[in-house]
Amino acid sequence: MPVRVQEADFDVGAELTALRQGDPRIGALASFVGLVRDVNDGSGVSEMTLEHYPGMTEKALTAIIGEASRRWAIIDALVIHRVGRLLPTDQIVLVAVTGAHRGEVFAACQFIMDYLKTRAPFWKREVTSEGARWVDAREADDQAADRWHD
DSSP states (O other): EEEESSSOOOHHHHHHHHHHTOOTTOOOEEEEEOOOEEEETTTTEEEEEEOOTTTEEEHHHHHHHHHHHHOOEEEEEEEEEOOEETTTOOOOEEEEESSSHHHHHHHHHHHHHHHHHHHSOEEEEEEEEEEEEEOOHHHHHHHHHHTTTO
């Protein structure tokens, strides 16, 4: 269950093909791609920089995937998260999950993304028309993750 934190962009189609690897057990694949928007909290965003703790970030992402695989019958999962300087329309994150049935992979994919937003050590700095600012965690992200508590 691969996890990659990288500066380079990724090819969604190639990544999903590789994740499937022609595995005949896979009946469903769900994915999510997060993109840089040109506006946040009412301000225009010209660029963002994502920072992380190398090693710690990958460990946190691996733990999140592990939790998803304990909760749902998934076959494989992939998380690719970019760091560094990003511009509007750039891809930030890919979360993909494979399994036998759509319900399992939809739930696991959403869980991984919700937990990634609240539990993975990333920091986001945006450049806006009002200047540069660090972006605080959103209450909506915490609420999304909270719904998965047992």
